[in-house]
Amino acid sequence: MSEVLKVSDLRVGFGRRGLFGKAVEVLHGVSFGIAAGETFGLVGESGSGKTTIGRAVLGLVAPSAGTIVLNGVPIDDLRRRRRLAREVQVVFQDPYTSLNPAMTIEDILSEPLRVHGMERGAAARRVADLLDRVALPADAGRRYPREFSGGQRQRIAIARALSLEPRVIVCDEPVSALDLSTQARILDLLIEIQDTLGIAYLFISHDLAVVRHISHRVAVINKGAFVETGTAAQVTEDPAHPYTRRLLLAAPVPDPARQRERRAERHRLADAAPA
Structure with missing residues (x-):
């Protein structure tokens, strides 16, 4: 490719x-x-x-x-x-x-389209397509960011990027x-x-x-x-580098005993790393 x-x-x-x-x-x-x-x-x-x-x-x-x-x-x-x-x-x-909390979702999504010369009607249709693409309802465009959860806001951010x-x-x-x-x-x-x-x-x-x-x-x-x-x-x-192994060991696990072992191993790798 x-x-x-x-x-x-x-x-x-x-x-x-x-x-x-x-x-x-x-x-x-x-x-x-x-x-x-x-x-x-x-x-x-x-x-x-x-x-x-x-x-x-x-x-x-x-x-x-x-x-x-x-x-x-x-x-x-x-x-x-x-x-x-x-x-x-x-x-x-x-x-x-x-x-931007002062803008509706439609304004947020259409702003880059208008900056690049798209006329208002075409921009509105594109916004509807974007909301559908990220699985948000069509009426979301009339609402403000504060009306959405964190996950929904990130869907809006993805739509804006698209x-x-x-x-x-x-x-x-x-x-x-x-x-x-x-x-x-x-x-x-x-x-x-x-x-x-x-x-x-x-x-x-x-x-x-x-x-x-x-x-x-x-x-x-x-x-x-x-x-x-x-x-x-x-x-x-199968990480080859000690730093990668330290990153993997930083992820928490539900077993407290296993978590202590992972923390100790992570500290050992950090202590052994070259300055």
Whole structure:
């Protein structure tokens, strides 16, 4: 399969001070590609650099080195970044703050359509299709975000990401603010949409179990570099790197005795890790 998104030797630095100051590099040459209809899972702890990768793909931070190629075209100038804004969309972590509380759902979903020149009647029909796509009732468009549950708001956020028919969606911790049963339903919805539309997902999470549920391939990131990559089954069932094993051991289990053993093993791996 041809790659819709290809990232090569991506480096990002922050914090340059003064005329001769040097930026602190937070991404150290990461590379990956995502094909149409594929989910690439990116997993790591807070501060590992995973969200910075997502922001770079979205054009929200400028790489200090490396290339980002969308459909064979390097995204390296302003004109191409405007194109990126349409073809690469995002679903954020928090469904409670990512939707404007003063706007109706119809206004939220139609806003990007109107910005790109769609007339009002066509936009209204597109909004109806989007609500149906994410399994929300037709009258949802007349209501406000506060009238919906967290899971329903995330469905609205997914509909908004779909509005411009993107090739790639960056899913930045899209279920971490939801309870477990709602998480499963949202993940199943994303899988159903992907099977139907062939969208590529860059799925960012700190939870290996969630990443395994939805991803075809997985990269584990620590301190701005990939420490392990492979299929979802390889990485979660037979991890090669101690950091990946620590992430797996961080998931809670119902047995208190087994949980203590897992915690002790996780601490042992952390103590044995090189500085």
